[in-house]
Amino acid sequence: MDDNTLSIVKRTVLNVLKYISLVFFAFVAILPLVSVLITALKDDEEYATTNVMALPQHLNFANFAKAFTTANMGRAFINSTIILIVVLLVSTLIGTQLAYVLNRFKFRGNTLIRNLFLFATFLPGIAMQVSVYEIMTKLNLINHLYGYIIMMCGTDIISIYVYIQYFENIPTELDESGIMDGASYFRIYRSIMLPLLKPAIVTSCILKGVGTYNEYYCANLYLQDKTRLATVATSLYTFVGPLGSQYNMICAGVIISLLPALLVFITCQKQIYSGLTTGAVKG
Amino acid sequence: MEGKVKVQVNEERSFSKWFYSRKTQRIITIACFMFIPLLLLFTFTYLPFGKMVGFSFYKMKYIGERTFVGLKNYKKVFSEPEYFSSLKLSFFYMAGALVQLAISLYLATVLSFKVKGGDIFKGFMFFPYLINGIAVGFIFKFFFTRGFVFDTVLQWCGFNLDKLPYWLRDQGVNNWSLAGTSIWRYFGQNMVLFIGAIMSVDSELYEAAMLDGCNKWQQFFYVTLPNIRTVLFLNVILSITGSLSAFEPPYVITSGANGTATYFVKMHEVAHTSQKVGQASAMAVVLLIIILFATLLQNVLLKYAFREAEYEGPEQNIRKKKIRINTAGRGKK
Incomplete structure (x- = not known):
């Protein structure tokens, strides 16, 4: 050889x-x-x-129906959809606006505000819920869907970085030509910037959307009325306790809960990967 | 009469002029666009942060009387073994995180180059990251139950069930099991981050390395690793701080039973089950200080480690690497 x-x-x-x-x-x-x-x-x-790893003899979908009704997942899907739509709309709006101002205007406090958002990422979210809980109680936001939604809109930092980074690649000549034509700043934001930001909006909406859909700690804490206000993630809590050994039903519930994430993943794989990478490099 | 009207018109005009002037518009835009995000940031991040620090000096519940106790809560964090010793459990998660980094780095290196079915492999490995925490909890409760999935697979490999431990109950292994679930959940996400970093490395460098006859190992050590060290280093630090605040696996899988209660699980219990809000706040503040210290250390180390690279400038750096590759290639020949 x-x-x-x-x-x-x-x-x-x-x-x-x-x-x-x-x-x-x-x-x-x-x-x-x-x-x-x-x-x-x-x-x-x-x-x-049979052993858990033995393949089923015939396909039987009854567990899915049972899990769906037992955990009241219909209601949960409606709640999660409402939460998702409002949170994504509001956070996209305020996120892009904030990024626009921070990137396009030089003013005193610009860096300070950026740093405030950056420092907020270091504060451990779960630990802070001790005092957030007290504030939510005082503002009478506990056990209301809108209370949880307001809170979820506020904890959004990574996507602001994605937007700022994207703004940096949009030439300022576009702003200037808008100003020459007499457009107001709001008009420039609305008619020039927002359409150009579309890819960044899609990316950060997917990331934020998956995060919101999967969030359960705060949902559990602030949406305590589980019959009315459960989200998909917290509806799975139904299976904790006396139902805890009916694993065939629990597994069906788990599968149902992760189907939307699977769907989004299959259709938007590329955006998820690129969003994660840009978010991580900046953050 | 005429004069008066004229003045009024003038005033109106100057108001609208003032209102529509660029300078005013600028201020209004800045104020309007920043008001809501800053309000939310203040209400749900900085106000609670301030309150938390305040709470930590009191003996209090959510409702009812508060008594000022000074530093007593902090002393308790360090003196009562059940609190501070739970931080020791972070070592399991740190070890897990390092294993995870090694696995993801390996997979990222392999998958960055042309591999048959690469996207499918990548997809399978990444998907666990998108599953919600409660579902992960159920999946692994099921996975580790006696005689279920994990035990069955081990039996396929020739292990005897009687000799296997109870993965979530035996105190010798249960923290490793939990750290393992954490690896399962995040190794794909880490891998995607590393692939992103590796893809951004100048492909010319690989070509130069190939021309000089470097093998894959040499390429990895002399081209890939130096070029992604920032991302790598950041991830190492992130996993250390993440391990200190490990919460999800024990919270959703074992509820902190059988010696798996990490610091955060203890804190959650203190805050919401026994409602010792002051004590929980003190625990949170202590951990925050540790994390901030670790982050600060990271920044210092990062500056120190990369001082040389910054000083030389990127172009010289590339040239230097090419030279290094040259010598490395020759050495092997």
């Missing part, structure tokens, strides 16, 4: 090892999800008598 064949053999072996490692980690990532799906498809008897 000469050097050349030796290096080909070596390369092939390395290649095979590479694929084995990739398959291994992909397997690790989806094994828990696959097992949950398998179990969700089994009826009570089959679940009780």
Whole structure:
């Protein structure tokens, strides 16, 4: 064997090892999800008598219906949709406006405000809920959908960075030509900047949307009336306690709750990746 | 009469002139666009922050009397073993985070180059990041239950069920199990960040390295690693501060039972179950100081570590790396 064949053999072996490692980690990532799906498809008897990893004999979707009604997920989906729409609208509006002002105007306090938003990321959110809870009580915002929505609009920092970064790539000549034409600053923001920002808005809405949809700690704390005000994430709390051993139903509930995220992921994979990367580099 | 009207018209005109002047418009725009975000930032971040610091000096519940106790709450954080010792659990999560960084860095390096089915692998590994915390809790309660998923897979690999521990109950392993779920959830996200960083490395550098006969390892050590060190370093620090505030895995999977209560789980319990608001606030402030200190340290280290690079300027830096690659390649030959 000469050097050349030796290096080909070596390369092939390395290649095979590479694929084995990739398959291994992909397997690790989806094994828990696959097992949950398998179990969700089994009826009570089959679940009780077979191993959890044994494939179901026939597909049985009754668990999904049962989980959906038991956890009142219809109501939860409506609530989550309302929350998502309002939070995304408001946070896009105030986020782009703030980024516009911070990027296009030089004024005293500009850097200070940026730093205030930056420093806020260091404050551990969960720890702060001790005192946020007190403020929410005083403002009478607990146990109201709008209270939770207002709070969720306020905790938005990463997307402001995404917007600011995007603004930096929009040439200021556009602003100037708008000013020459006599447009007001609001008009410039509304008619020139907002349309140009569309890709950034899509990206940060997806990230913020997934984050809002999955948020459960504050939802649990501030939307205590679980029959009326549960979100999709908190509706899963129904399965804690006496129902805790009916895993085939619980698994079905889990699958239902992650379907929207899966859908968004499949359709917007690229934007999610790019949004994460820009957000992380700046933040 | 005529004069008076004229003055009025003039005044109106000057008001509208003033109103529509660029300078005024500027001020109005700045004020309008910043009012709501700043109000929200103040109400839900800085006001609670200030209050939290204030609360930490009181013995109080959410409702009812408050008594000033000075530094007593802080002393308790350090003296009562159940509080401060729970910080020790962070080491499990730190170790987990380091394993996670290594895995994601490896996968990112592999997936940055052309790989068959690369997008599918990437998708599978990333998806866990998008699942909500409660669902993750149920998934892993199920996963680790005696005789269920994890045990079955281990049995396939030839392990004897009787010799396997209870993954969430045995105190020797349960914190590792929880740290493992954290790895499962975040390694794909970390990988995507690293892929982003690696993709932004100048491809010329790889070409130069290839021409000089570098193998994959040398490419990784002399081209990839130096070029993504900022992102890497940031992630190391983030995982350390993240480990200190580990909360979700124990909160949703074990509810902090059997010695898995991390500092934040303890704090949540103190704040909302026993309603010792002052005590919980003191715990939060102590952790915040530790995290701020770690972040400060990070900035100092970052400046120190990259001082050389900044001083040289980017162009020289690239040239230097190319030279380094040259010598490295030759050394191997």
